[in-house]
Amino acid sequence: MRLVVLGAYGKSGQAIINAASERGHEVLAVAHRRHDDITLPTKHILIKDLMELTFDDIAGYDAVIDAVSAWTPSTFSVHTDGISHLANLLRTTNTRYLKIGGAGTLYINKIHTKQLKDRENYPAEMLPLADVLCESLNRLRSYSDLAWTYVTPAFNYDPDGVATGKYRIDGEEFLDTSDDDSYISYMDFATALLDIIESKSYIRQRITLVSSR
Numbered sequence: 001m002r003l004v005v006l007g008a009y010g011k012s013g014q015a016i017i018n019a020a021s022e023r024g025h026e027v028l029a030v031a032h033r034r035h036d037d038i039t040l041p042t043k044h045i046l047i048k049d050l051m052e053l054t055f056d057d058i059a060g061y062d063a064v065i066d067a068v069s070a071w072t073p074s075t076f077s078v079h080t081d082g083i084s085h086l087a088n089l090l091r092t093t094n095t096r097y098l099k100i101g102g103a104g105t106l107y108i109n110k111i112h113t114k115q116l117k118d119r120e121n122y123p124a125e126m127l128p129l130a131d132v133l134c135e136s137l138n139r140l141r142s143y144s145d146l147a148w149t150y151v152t153p154a155f156n157y158d159p160d161g162v163a164t165g166k167y168r169i170d171g172e173e174f175l176d177t178s179d180d181d182s183y184i185s186y187m188d189f190a191t192a193l194l195d196i197i198e199s200k201s202y203i204r205q206r207i208t209l210v211s212s213r
Contacts, residue, residue, distance in 0.1 A: 001198065002026045002061045006050055007068035009035040011159045011186055012100055016065055017042060019190035028061065050082050055089050063096040063197050073128060079136040091146045096197065099148065103155040103182065104130030105137050106174040106208060116155070116174050137206060150206040151193060154184040161185025161211075167192045170208040184211045 003020055007013040008029035020027050021041040028044045030053070046057065050068060058064055064086065070078040083099065090097050104117035104126065116122065117130035140148050155176070167188050176182040184192075192209045196202055 004028045004058050004061045004064040006030045006066045009038050010069050012067040015186040015190040051085055066099045076132045079132050083136055083139050087143050087146050096147045099150050101133045101150055101152050105134050107172050108174050147203050149202050152208045153189050154210040155182035158185045163187035166212045168210050168212045172206050
């Protein structure tokens with residue numbers, strides 16, 4: 001398959017590109033700036049801001065994986081306006097769009113009126129980002145003519161964890177009995193994400209990837 005990975009030099013982006021390349025997929029790595037200290041296992045690298053991408057840049061690819069990270073209020077718009085920009089490029093095409101979003105957006109009650117970010121012990125410094133990611137999920141849900149999937153890692157998303165090849169796919173609710181139970185390594189997340197893309201499953205759904213260790 002032919003895949004685009006946005007946020008290619010981030011930790012998630014690198015893990016996904018490494019896993020995709022090992023599986024023999026062709027990967028276009030996209031980033032707003034080059035990192036000379038990081039070598040990506042693909043010869044196809046595009047240095048360009050997400051908001052400046054054109055249809056021709058990503059035409060003909062099977063999936064666009066949005067692993068872009070933005071941690072400050074001045075860059076939060078990449079999670080909202082970025083979705084709108086990409087949706088306008090991809091809607092009515094056969095190209096999938098997979099957005100990686102945070103666990104703060106998961107629901108903690110059955111009627112889906114409270115989210116993980118609403119807990120009293122949710123880290124205060126992470127709350128502004130969680131609010132923006134909730135907005136990004138709501139925006140994504142509004143596109144009925146886009147083959148989107150919102151993919152949420154477990155609460156403990158471990159860049160140093162090992163690859164086990166074992167994971168489960170949950171829905172929109174935070175099901176684990178404790179935060180420690182909600183865990184997945186970056187490598188297992190990448191494996192699960194690629195399995196989903198290859199199986200062409202979970203179109204227009206939000207899912208959570210959790211280790212089944």
